[in-house]
Amino acid sequence: MSFEPDVLQGFVQRYLDTVSSGTADEVAALYAEDATLEDPVGGGEVHIGRKAIAGFYSGMGGTEIKTELLSFRAGGHEAAFAFAITVGGAMRIEPIEVMAFDGDGKITSMKAYWGPQNITQL
Amino acid sequence: MSFEPDVLQGFVQRYLDTVSSGTADEVAALYAEDATLEDPVGGGEVHIGRKAIAGFYSGMGGTEIKTELLSFRAGGHEAAFAFAITVGGAMRIEPIEVMAFDGDGKITSMKAYWGPQNITQL
Numbered sequence: 443m444s445f446e447p448d449v450l451q452g453f454v455q456r457y458l459d460t461v462s463s464g465t466a467d468e469v470a471a472l473y474a475e476d477a478t479l480e481d482p483v484g485g486g487e488v489h490i491g492r493k494a495i496a497g498f499y500s501g502m503g504g505t506e507i508k509t510e511l512l513s514f515r516a517g518g519h520e521a522a523f524a525f526a527i528t529v530g531g532a533m534r535i536e537p538i539e540v541m542a543f544d545g546d547g548k549i550t551s552m553k554a555y556w557g558p559q560n561i562t563q564l
Numbered sequence: 565m566s567f568e569p570d571v572l573q574g575f576v577q578r579y580l581d582t583v584s585s586g587t588a589d590e591v592a593a594l595y596a597e598d599a600t601l602e603d604p605v606g607g608g609e610v611h612i613g614r615k616a617i618a619g620f621y622s623g624m625g626g627t628e629i630k631t632e633l634l635s636f637r638a639g640g641h642e643a644a645f646a647f648a649i650t651v652g653g654a655m656r657i658e659p660i661e662v663m664a665f666d667g668d669g670k671i672t673s674m675k676a677y678w679g680p681q682n683i684t685q686l
Contacts, residue, residue: 444606484639520605540644559569
């Protein structure tokens, strides 16, 4: 299974747009039912399943979130990308994320690589 | 198992330096015995084991290789990074790679995300 790079980039852009303007359930709906999410990688916690994933994103509720895709790489049914996320106009984080997608374009795994050194106070 | 970000970045810089100035066997020696390598991701081939990995890097023999780390993110015992590789002064590729390391700092898996759209002819 493989997607054209522009299709993969569309999946990623839709994800970033939904993180910015959607609800936690709308973000979680972009994930497959049995997907896994590790954010940050090495943080010791892997969220498994769409319900747990919705719980993860619900932590952002009520905060103004802006996202910007900085760099994108395609790889078959996977993608790696750098982006900026600005939280409440106060903090900018620049992670590198890796995602895998199923044949329906649902995210089956997400891993976000970032740490304190990738945070800028605004 | 987890490494400090600067330790992980040191592993990655050593890898890029060895790709630039070392032999295929020297690059392969940075990998664990049973490591896996997928470059490019989605290319349909996963190299398994240090011998197969040495074979992969031997394709670069005799060509002048320069590498430059562009962006780095740490994640426990993993790292994600963007870099530039210039081949024979003729071609510049900018992949995003993800690596995992064992407790000895050997690479246990490497995945390189890039495609034709990330190549610049010089």
